[in-house]
Amino acid sequence: MRSNAKMLPMTQRLFSDHLLLALNHDEQAMVHKVRTLCRDVIGPQAAAVAKQDVFAWETFRTLCREGVVATAFPREYGGTDARQVLRIRIIEELGRVCSTSASMITGTDLSARAVVAGASPALRAQLLPRLCTGEIQTAFALTESGAGSDVRSLSSVARREGDHYVLNGSKKFITRATTADWLMVIARLDQGEKFIGLLVPRDAPGVHISAEVGKLGWFGVPISSLTFSDVRIPVTHRLGEEGDGFSLAQDALLRARIGHAAMALGRAIGAVEIAAAYACERNTFGKPLSAQQGVQWMLADMVTQIEASRALLNMAAQKYDHGAADTATFASMAKLHATDLCMKVVTDALQLTGGRGYLQDFPLERFFRDAKLNQIGEGASEVHKTVIGRDLARRAAVAERNPCLREGPLTDY
Numbered sequence: 488m489r490s491n492a493k494m495l496p497m498t499q500r501l502f503s504d505h506l507l508l509a510l511n512h513d514e515q516a517m518v519h520k521v522r523t524l525c526r527d528v529i530g531p532q533a534a535a536v537a538k539q540d541v542f543a544w545e546t547f548r549t550l551c552r553e554g555v556v557a558t559a560f561p562r563e564y565g566g567t568d569a570r571q572v573l574r575i576r577i578i579e580e581l582g583r584v585c586s587t588s589a590s591m592i593t594g595t596d597l598s599a600r601a602v603v604a605g606a607s608p609a610l611r612a613q614l615l616p617r618l619c620t621g622e623i624q625t626a627f628a629l630t631e632s633g634a635g636s637d638v639r640s641l642s643s644v645a646r647r648e649g650d651h652y653v654l655n656g657s658k659k660f661i662t663r664a665t666t667a668d669w670l671m672v673i674a675r676l677d678q679g680e681k682f683i684g685l686l687v688p689r690d691a692p693g694v695h696i697s698a699e700v701g702k703l704g705w706f707g708v709p710i711s712s713l714t715f716s717d718v719r720i721p722v723t724h725r726l727g728e729e730g731d732g733f734s735l736a737q738d739a740l741l742r743a744r745i746g747h748a749a750m751a752l753g754r755a756i757g758a759v760e761i762a763a764a765y766a767c768e769r770n771t772f773g774k775p776l777s778a779q780q781g782v783q784w785m786l787a788d789m790v791t792q793i794e795a796s797r798a799l800l801n802m803a804a805q806k807y808d809h810g811a812a813d814t815a816t817f818a819s820m821a822k823l824h825a826t827d828l829c830m831k832v833v834t835d836a837l838q839l840t841g842g843r844g845y846l847q848d849f850p851l852e853r854f855f856r857d858a859k860l861n862q863i864g865e866g867a868s869e870v871h872k873t874v875i876g877r878d879l880a881r882r883a884a885v886a887e888r889n890p891c892l893r894e895g896p897l898t899d900y
Contacts, residue, residue: 551621582753
């Protein structure tokens with residue numbers, strides 16, 4: 488709900504806080520809390536967290552203890568059921584200093600959303616309070632060697648045998664696989680056209696979790712592969728009805744894509760803050776680097792494009808909160824624009840800081856490595872271009888004609 492109260496006092500920042508005006512008092516207080524947490528704890532620890540690609544337990548426990556993880560869950564189970572317009576602000580704040588912490592929040596949406604939306608009342612009561620506090624974790628198992636964003640190409644199969652499903656198949660690039668207590672698996676139902684969501688205990692017979700796989704960036708949230716060999720799952724562990732697997736996956740991906748956009752913009756904001764501060768301190772040819780017109784133009788382009796992307800993302804979050812029919816398209820636009828922009832901004836910021844930006848001791852080296860995955864995870868940029876273009880072509884065929892056009896076929900011009 489929109490608040491008529493003035494915005495809570497916030498520390499002066501390089502980027503505008505105008506989007507906080509759409510949040511109520513309690514929501515603004517949460518942003519302030521996360522901002523303080525980033526300043527005092529997460530930011531100072533970010534470089535150490537990124538040294539090794541092992542699960543950052545201390546970061547995770549901090550986010551749980553401070554109630555940040557709980558924003559993804561309903562109030563009746565101990566969460567705060569935060570709106571997306573708040574969550575993008577939280578993720579942006581975290582992404583500004585630490586990709587690991589931001590990805591833990593987007594990953595909570597991805598891994599637990601189907602449990603919130605599709606689990607039975609008994610399962611929700613059993614799992615959601617413990618997920619809120621971080622006592623247990625779930626992992627989202629969708630991607631396969633031949634399928635990811637194209638959910639309809641999944642080859643993992645679950646067949647019904649009495650009061651159980653028998654699951655066979657494999658999954659790749661699964662975040663939290665080695666730390667999750669439950670695996671949220673999307674599979675094809677009986678080799679047909681329907682899909683099913685199943686909640687699988689990690690220690691169920693027939694579940695194999697590979698060793699963690701090394702990657703370029705995003706340290707602190709390692710990935711692994713999964714194999715399922717005749718794994719038996721009770722029907723009571725089905726999420727939603729038979730055939731709901733596709734829609735459950737799409738909703739989880741939708742929220743995660745909005746989260747990826749927020750994380751990317753947070754990182755871009757952090758990169759500009761670092762580069763601008765450096766430009767003010769570094770002298771070249773007798774004056775500060777920030778006094779050079781070329782540098783000013785670089786910074787002007789960065790700030791302007793980031794603010795424009797933030798506005799687009801805020802619109803996508805509002806559409807999600809209101810259940811708008813075109814939310815998926817706007818989420819794709821926000822994710823495409825923000826993640827591609829982040830890669831460019833971080834690259835330019837590193838260029839502006841010169842040799843220092845390339846040092847492992849300087850934050851931009853970490854920002855640079857982390858930026859790439861946002862362009863790939865939860866649908867690569869090219870996938871989202873296809874989603875956006877396909878939707879535009881479909882709507883253009885039936886949309887109101889531009890009044891500048893005369894009657895009749897356009898081919899008659």
